[in-house]
Amino acid sequence: MTQLYARNPLVQGLVPRLVGLAHERHRVVPQDYPGEAPVVLLTGGHGMGKTAVLDALADAYEGRLPLGRADFAALGADGAAPGAGPVRFGGLPVTGASNTSDVVETLELLVEGLAPPVPGYGRRRFRRLLPGLFAVTSWHKGNAAEQALAQARITRLLAACGMEADDEGETSTGVRWVADVGAQLAYADQNPDQDLQPVAAAVVRQFFDRHVRRREARVARGWYEERATGATEESEALVRLSFRFHRGGDFRQAVERTLVEAFLADLSDAYGSWQQFARRPRPLVLLDNAHTEAGRAMLGLLLAHRAESGGSHPDPLVVVAAQLDSATGRYPYAVRRELPEVATAAAWSRADTASPSSPSAGVLTTPLPPLGQAEVLEMLDAAYPAHPVQPAQGTHGAHTLHPQLPTALHRLSRGQPLAAQLLCEGVRQMVGERSVEPELLLDLSTPEGRPVTELLVERLIGTAQMRDHLVLLSLARDRAAADALAEAYAVSTTQFPAAEAERYLREEQWAAPVDGPDAGPDAGPGGQPDFVADPLLRTLLVAELRRTSTAPTGTRPWRALNRLLREHHAARGDAGEPDVLRHTLAAGDAEPVVDRLTECFWSWEAARWLGCLRRVVSAPHPPGAEWADRRWEIARGDDDRRHPDADEDHRTVNRLLHGLWYLADPVAEPTADRCDGVRTQLGFLAMRHPSGFAVLHEASTEWPSALWEHRPLPMPRPHRTP
Structure with a gap:
């Protein structure tokens, strides 16, 4: 279950x-x-x-x-030529076939599910629908693709509806069925190779002769004749149905409408008025x-x-x-x-x-x-052993779960059931080996040894090439930055792979609109929506880029990617400076960022300075293999002694930058003392700025609260003196 x-x-x-x-x-x-x-x-x-x-x-x-099921995304998964229907049928490639469509494939799948008998229900024969499906499945003479498709469909429909045995008790497969139609055509008048009419007439005739009683055949033919004005011959209505379907466009849609009507009418007959009365x-x-x-x-x-x-x-x-x-x-x-x-x-x-x-x-x-934290806690309860292994002497609580892990896991997954479930399975895998801290959530592995982030990205982005594109483009701020990355690193046969990714994100509902620069859940940690706007997907893609950039076979070094983006944004002039600093920080070079932020603190308006700061601290951190994470140690002042010649402004900016950078991380734990540290640094700077006390003081109140609740940092509002 x-x-x-x-x-x-x-x-x-x-x-x-x-x-x-x-x-x-x-x-x-x-x-x-x-x-x-x-x-x-x-x-x-x-x-x-x-x-x-x-x-x-x-x-x-x-x-x-009776139960039928269909996945519309699996129909024609590789695309289709206009009017030609899907290019895949039953898992096999089909080209140049006009005897199928998404609606017809769906009806076939539903017949396969609904027709077989279940206890208390007889087998459903779909006496109206099947003649229509057989008629539209007719093929043009000489068209091998259409004939192969017809063989597969006829085989499945006959088996599902219990019609696979002919009058002699032999199994009637689609291959034999189509061959018998071909034998009938051999005795007909000579027609062009691509003629549909004799095939459709033979298919309809053979279906009724072999599989339907005379009275049932008369009812089914009459049903289609009522919907085809001008039909005079016995099977002309169904042959006309086939013609219309193969024409495509509006003609095909009219036929599909008739087939859906037949499908529902057959179900109504099978259910019966007495069954409806008895509430079966x-x-x-x-x-x-x-x-x-x-x-x-x-x-x-x-x-x-x-x-x-x-x-x-x-x-x-x-x-x-x-x-x-x-x-x-x-x-x-x-x-x-x-x-x-x-x-x-x-x-x-x-x-x-x-x-x-x-x-x-x-x-x-x-x-x-989204799931609430209570459901995530329930998942963790299911993942964590009922009788956990006791920590060995001297390990100080190894093999345990961090008390705030449910909150961190819920925050990271954003209540998405798939992400929460796979992360909980990763927690179960790690329990018994080491203490599970919030900072380790993006480093979990599945029981099979695969990184959880890799599996999640695979489940969320089904196409391998698109996954590869999006992992690369996850560092981009916007379309222009994505184009710069794609031009330098993407491997694609198309001219604009960034445009493909943008279209994919929009069509797959990953590019949710944002109402403002600091609007809710679709904004990045710094309030600015990036090229990949969805926070969870962006976090997973960046984690995958970190992981693969340091692999022995990696061709996209982390520092080189950020250097390219830094140069791209530098070409934008003053408007690009926040992103220049952001990618400098993402590469692990914090000192030049601190120097620049300290330098411009006195000359910029406070709102501009804070806006730049909040964009900078949204930088993803470098891979662990290339960088030691000491952000919180620096934020609490452990490195102040390394800068004996720096003034207090420089040391304060250094502490504030690292504290915000740490707390903006999706897996960081925003404790009270850490948020208070941000409040203290901003409060000090408010006293120092020549004209920005009100703006910085407001940030010292609002930003710690936003960090505590893991909301985007609110955009500072300029305060003007009357």
Whole structure:
């Protein structure tokens, strides 16, 4: 059973009430909305547990009721030519094929899941849908790609619906099936190699002759004839359906609409009015990555059909879909309910929306929120041994968890279930070897010995080349800096790899907009959103860059990367100076940064100086193999004696810089004495600045509080004398 945290309102509450079956025991529960059920749309960013919820539902209901599942991101994963459908089918590359589409592939997957018998349910034969799927799967004569695709699809559909045996009891595979169609064509009139009509007619005829009783065939043909005006011959409607589908564009969309209607009508027939009256558990479909083009198309057709019927002929299907974005733009009339609200009642009604006839009125959206610290603590409890190994004598508490580790882990993961779970597994791996401190969270390993950061980045960024790009570009402030890095270091066959990365971040919801320079969770530690705006992803990518830059095979040295960016920002003049200093500090060269900040303290306005300082201290620290982390020791004054000739301003700036740099680190522990140290240094500088007392005094009050709560440092506001 998939382990979930804080998602039980869906798995144990809403969905069991929609299907009418408890999620663990075979116990019927009262159904919500016995007529039309809403499409439940789970929303949330990467790693927020959407797929885990679908996995848990599949675990709970597989084999207990008819269940279909599709992942829209896996359809045509390598892209497709316009009008040609996806280029992959069943894991095999397909080129030049016009007899498939995302909607058709989805319907095939759902038939494979819903058709097989389960206890209490007979096998579903999909008497309307199958003739349509066979018709559109027809191939142009001589097109090997289309013929190979047809063989694979026909094999799977016949097996799923229990039609694999012919009249002689022999197994009827797609290869034999297609060969028999070819034999029929050999006796037909001569036609051009690319003619579709004789193939479609032979496919439809063979399907009805072999697999459908005469009465069922008459009903199915009649159903399509009603939707094809002007059809006069027995199978002409289905042949026309095939023609339209292969034309693509609007013609194909009309056919897909008909196929979805057939799919829902078949489910309604299989469910039956007496089963509806008896509140028999309803079939369930789980759809992942519904934000993709394929997902939008499939959900759009399903919702449009339900809206057109107006609830007069409701289908029994319960649909739970998951998508990345918030869904407010595409589904404006959807009912939104927070996760705790759906535990006992979904409170959905199409009539309650502003436009009941709108397809989006059939949607109930539920955003998946970040985990709270209580759930992270529960994860750590599960990861930490019930009877931990006692520390050996003289080890002073090795093999223990730091008391503030749950807070640090929650802060680093930002409540993302995937990150929190993998980090907790890394903690479990380290327990017994050494004390687990917050500063070690980015250095954890999996039980297989892989760095947790590497595994997390792999799970969050699925494409290897894009991972490589983003690891490199994670140091960039903006698109221009990313272009400079990409031009010098990226290996790509395309002209603008930074533009590709920017587009990817936007499409995958990693580039969340920021309302202001110090706006909330999407801003960097210094308040400025960087090229990779998401704080968690940026932290993981930078950690991976640190790790790989010192590897024996590494081709991107940390200091060289920061030197390149320092030169890039130096060319921007005064506007680039904060980033020049930032990358100087990131390379581990703190002394020139302290010298420059001390020098300009007297000549700059206090707001400008603080703005520069907060940008500088957002610098990532160098790899541990190249640099000893003494930031906090310097912040508390341990190195003051090394600068006997420096004045107090210089020593104060040195302490303040290192204290802020340390506390801006995502895994730093902001203790009271450390925050007080920042307050003391800023308070001293407030007394020293010739005109900036008010600005610096305000920072001495607000910045320690922001550090304590691990918020971005607030932007200093200039104070003008009346």
